[in-house]
Amino acid sequence: xxxxxxxxxxxxxxxxxxxxxxxxxxxxxxxxxxxxxxxxxxxxxxxxxxxxxxxxxxxxxxxxxxxxxxxxxxxxxxxxxxxxxxxxxxxxxxxxxxxxxxxxxxxxxxxxxxxxxxxxxxxxxxxxxxxxxxxxxxxxxxxxxxxxxxxxxxxxxxxxxxxxxxxxxxxxxxxxxxxxxxxxxx
Amino acid sequence: xxxxxxxxxxxxxxxxxxxxxxxxxxxxxxxxxxxxxxxxxxxxxxxxxxxxxxxxxxxxxxxxxxxxxxxxxxxxxxxxxxxxxxxxxxxxxxxxxxxxxxxxxxxxxxxxxxxxxxxxxxxxxxxxxxxxxxxxxxxxxxxxxxxxxxxxxxxxxxxxxxxxxxxxxxxxxxxxxxxxxxxxxxxxxxxxxxxxxxxxxxxxxxxxxxxxxxxxxxxxxxxxxxxxxxxxxxxxxxxxxxxxxxxxxxxxxxxxxxxxxxxxxxxxxxxxxxxxxxxxxxxxxxxxxxxxxxxxxxxxxxxxxxxxxxxxxxxxxxxxxxxxxxxxxxxxxxxxxxxxxxxxxxxxxxxxxxxxxxxxxxxxxxxxxxxxxxxxxxxxxxxxxxxxxxxxxxxxx
Numbered sequence: 314x315x316x317x318x319x320x321x322x323x324x325x326x327x328x329x330x331x332x333x334x335x336x337x338x339x340x341x342x343x344x345x346x347x348x349x350x351x352x353x354x355x356x357x358x359x360x361x362x363x364x365x366x367x368x369x370x371x372x373x374x375x376x377x378x379x380x381x382x383x384x385x386x387x388x389x390x391x392x393x394x395x396x397x398x399x400x401x402x403x404x405x406x407x408x409x410x411x412x413x414x415x416x417x418x419x420x421x422x423x424x425x426x427x428x429x430x431x432x433x434x435x436x437x438x439x440x441x442x443x444x445x446x447x448x449x450x451x452x453x454x455x456x457x458x459x460x461x462x463x464x465x466x467x468x469x470x471x472x473x474x475x476x477x478x479x480x481x482x483x484x485x486x487x488x489x490x491x492x493x494x495x496x497x498x499x
Numbered sequence: 500x501x502x503x504x505x506x507x508x509x510x511x512x513x514x515x516x517x518x519x520x521x522x523x524x525x526x527x528x529x530x531x532x533x534x535x536x537x538x539x540x541x542x543x544x545x546x547x548x549x550x551x552x553x554x555x556x557x558x559x560x561x562x563x564x565x566x567x568x569x570x571x572x573x574x575x576x577x578x579x580x581x582x583x584x585x586x587x588x589x590x591x592x593x594x595x596x597x598x599x600x601x602x603x604x605x606x607x608x609x610x611x612x613x614x615x616x617x618x619x620x621x622x623x624x625x626x627x628x629x630x631x632x633x634x635x636x637x638x639x640x641x642x643x644x645x646x647x648x649x650x651x652x653x654x655x656x657x658x659x660x661x662x663x664x665x666x667x668x669x670x671x672x673x674x675x676x677x678x679x680x681x682x683x684x685x686x687x688x689x690x691x692x693x694x695x696x697x698x699x700x701x702x703x704x705x706x707x708x709x710x711x712x713x714x715x716x717x718x719x720x721x722x723x724x725x726x727x728x729x730x731x732x733x734x735x736x737x738x739x740x741x742x743x744x745x746x747x748x749x750x751x752x753x754x755x756x757x758x759x760x761x762x763x764x765x766x767x768x769x770x771x772x773x774x775x776x777x778x779x780x781x782x783x784x785x786x787x788x789x790x791x792x793x794x795x796x797x798x799x800x801x802x803x804x805x806x807x808x809x810x811x812x813x814x815x816x817x818x819x820x821x822x823x824x825x826x827x828x829x830x831x832x833x834x835x836x837x838x839x840x841x842x843x844x845x846x847x848x849x850x851x852x853x854x855x856x857x858x859x860x861x862x863x864x865x866x867x868x869x870x871x872x873x874x875x876x877x878x879x880x881x882x883x884x885x886x887x888x889x890x891x892x893x894x895x896x
Contacts, residue, residue, distance in 0.1 A: 332675055336505045339677055345505070348674040351617050351859055370677075372775040374637075374670055375863045475505070 314367040315463065316377040319453075320396045321386035324356045326450030329476055330386070331362035334454055336475055337468035338366045346371045357446060359393055366463075380404060382461060383425070386433065386449045397424040407460050407496075409433040409449055414499045428499045431456040431492055440488045451485045455492025466493050501747075506678040508671035511639035512578070512604045512664070513538035514678075515646030517548045518686040519602075521576040525553035525564035529583040530616045531668030532606040536578060558583035562590035562601075569599040570708060571700045574650065574693040577601065580668055581608035584622045588629065594661045595630025595725060597698060597709060600653030602646060605633070605663040606672050607771070609858050617859025618667040620771060620824040624800065624832045630725050632662040632732055633800045635770040639678045641751060642666045644743065647681065651690050651739045657731040659697060665800075667823070669859055670772040681747060689746045729802045736799055754804035756796045757811050759785055763793035765848075765874045766812060769821040770797040770833060773855075773862050777821065780867045792871060797833060805840040812841065816878040817849040819870050823856040830854070830887040849883040855890035866890065 317334070321327025328349045335345035343366045350361045363377045383400050385408045390396055397406055406425035410417055414430035422428060433449035433456070441448050451469075458466040469489050473482050506514070513535045516524070524543070526536045542548035551568075555561045558579050569575045579587060584605060594601050605623040609615050623633060632652065636642045642664060649662035666672065698708055712718045737753035744750035759781055760766065767777050774796040784790040795811055795818075797804070812818055820834040829835055834852035841847045853870050856862040870890070877883060 332505070335675060339505050344677060346674060346676045348669070351669040351673070372779055373864065374674070374772045374775055376861050378863075 314365055314371065315382070316380045317364040317366070317382040317384065318377055318380040318396070319362045319364065319384040319386065320390050321360050321450065322390065322446060323358045323360055324446040324448075325360075325386050326448055327360045327386055328362045330384070330450035330454055331364045333451070333469060333472045333476055334457065334464065335364050335366070336472035337464050340468045340471050341464060343368065344370045350376070359390055382407070382457070384453055384457060385409060386453050391421065397421065400425055402426060405429070405460060407431065407453065407456050409453060411435060413497045417499065422499065429456065429460045430497050430499065431495050433492060436488065436491045436495060440484065440491065451488045452492035455489035456496045459493045459496040460498075466490070501679045501682050503677050503679045505675050506639055506680075507534065507673055507675045508639040508642050508666055509534035509606065509673070510538055511643035511678045512646055512666070513542070514680050515643040516576040516602070517542050518681055518683055519574065519576070519647050519650050519690055520687075520692070521548070521550055522573040523551045523553065523565070523568035523575045524577065525555050525561045525568065525575070526577045527555050527558045527561045527579070527583060529558070529580050531608055531618070531672040532578045532580040532583070532604065534672070535604055535606070539576070558586045559590060562587040562594065565601045566590060566594050566597065566599055569594070569601050570597065570698050572693065572695050575601045576603070578604035578606060580606045581610055581622050585610055585625065588626065591626055591629035591631055591661070593709075596721065598659040598725075598728070599661060599698060600650070600659055600693075601661040602649045602653060603661070603663050604642070604646065605665040606668045607665055608668040615858050616668070618669055618823065619857045619859070620665070620667070620822065620832075623663055623665045624824050626663070627801055627832070630660065630729070631801060632660055632729070632736075634662065634664055634736075634798055635800060636664060636666045636671070636798075637772055637774045637796070639671060639674065639676055642671060643678055643680070644747070644749065644751070647686055647690060648739050648743055650693070651742075652732060652735050654693050655735045655739075658728050658735050660725070660728050660732060665771070667772045685746055689743065733799075733802050733804065751798060752796070754799040754802070755807050755811065756798060758794045758796075760793035760795070760811060762791055764791040764815060765817045765819075765871075765878050766793040766795050766815055767819050767821060767867070767871060767874070768795040768797060768812075768833070768837065770800070771823065773821055773823065773867070776862065776864055777867050780864060780871055784868070784871060790875060792874075800833070803836055803840065808837060808840055812848055813846065815848040817851065817874050817883070819851045819853060819874045821853045821855060821862075821867065821870060823862070825854045825857065834887065849877065849880060850886055851877070851883050852887045853890045854888065
């Protein structure tokens with residue numbers, strides 16, 4: 314079983330990202346489960362959504378305490394909480410961070426077994442235009458597919474109609490592909 | 500054909516109501532139930548469901564509309580949680596007293612103060628004396644399937660009682676997982692249209708309903724008939740589960756479900772979302788430690804399955820009741836009922852009660868395992884000391 318924690322801020326679409334990822338995994342024949350950490354929905358507030366993916370139905374109903382993968386959709390979250398605090402020693406982190414990951418603090422670098430960055434904020438501004446809170450969820454899913462390789466980006470595309478109106482599908486597909494192409498391994 | 504899809508518990512329940520071809524949906528929004536309301540409104544708007552959607556101004560009115568609609572012979576569905584369910588309270592007695600088989604998704608959430616949107620079972624358990632059947636479920640699939648079973652149970656002429664299908668908010672309502680959406684044709688064969696004879700508000704067939712029964716007239720007999728109906732419901736819940744299994748290939752066990760109880764010396768008893776995690780604990784202790792432990796999942800809380808529980812538990816040494824609720828000043832609500840049911844016979848198992856997970860606090864595999872290991876340590880005691888235990892209250896040494 315693989316466990317994935319997705320951190321974001323209210324409005325960025327972390328819960329939707331988790332649901333798209335789980336739906337894509339489902340399309341590939343896995344038995345996923347996804348759920349948010351329960352809180353009042355407020356714009357800008359930290360949000361975490363959990364995803365489990367397994368080859369058979371998942372019975373357990375508890376939060377994820379030792380994720381294999383942690384996705385951080387907004388770097389400012391590191392000022393408020395410790396998204397990598399419980400990652401498995403050989404776990405993988407995917408972080409929204411500019412400049413090809415240069416200047417990422419060593420305190421963050423040393424926590425994950427492997428670490429990737431993608432400048433999802435910049436891509437979000439390019440694809441969706443300037444929004445108060447950059448919408449980085451589909452972009453970071455593209456990056457996830459490039460980094461983890463267990464879910465194909467094509468399955469993300471196939472999951473999009475469950476979450477977006479028809480006229481937004483191609484825009485989000487472009488965002489996912491840009492996330493995929495702009496992943497940087499550190 | 501059945502179709503598997505990623506759904507939350509809320510959406511799975513809404514699909515269940517759609518497949519039951521409900522005709523009137525009066526509902527007022529409250530977290531964590533609101534997605535059910537939204538989905539039902541969407542079904543009506545898109546034409547997928549031919550029903551009257553009634554956006555009322557409160558939960559009290561939602562139940563009033565449900566009662567009136569059901570009394571005209573319409574199949575009615577509503578959903579509520581927490582303060583909303585409590586606000587409906589007085590009308591719940593009316594629905595059951597008039598023998599109207601309304602079905603409601605009771606999406607469990609704490610009752611404030613303090614306020615949280617997170618779950619425990621106190622809101623629906625608090626409705627235990629209203630004459631509603633209550634079934635507790637552990638997954639989106641079970642919620643989906645049980646909404647459909649609920650109509651067949653409630654509308655059975657031996658029963659004619661309203662039914663609440665309960666599932667924990669957030670933990671089931673907001674978990675998204677693969678759910679098999681049942682086939683409409685099969686559901687139609689399993690669940691024929693509601694055609695009541697006992698209460699029908701129809702100008703062409705005048706009938707007096709909800710009369711005043713003063714002095715020494717028949718109030719006692721009305722209540723006694725409800726009690727008889729609730730007793731009858733025990734068999735009907737079992738029958739409907741069997742029929743459901745024959746049609747859809749999936750059974751839940753009726754009033755209770757038991758696992759690994761053969762040769763068990765001790766058992767965990769729980770309900771709702773803790774059941775699957777408890778199942779994983781019991782499996783591990785059986786397989787890896789060879790410990791004689793079993794699991795009883797309480798599905799029906801009303802009617803309370805006293806005979807079934809006695810049969811499953813009487814020969815055990817000890818039972819731990821794990822529950823996400825409390826009656827302040829007494830103990831866990833399920834524990835209290837179980838203690839009453841098993842009585843104080845010399846061969847009754849030792850009972851212990853863990854009040855845990857209140858307000859949505861996560862109940863982990865390790866914590867449930869801890870309660871199971873305690874049970875093994877205490878199973879040969881003369882009496883269970885301090886049986887009612889608030890599990891891991893912070894700030895206590």
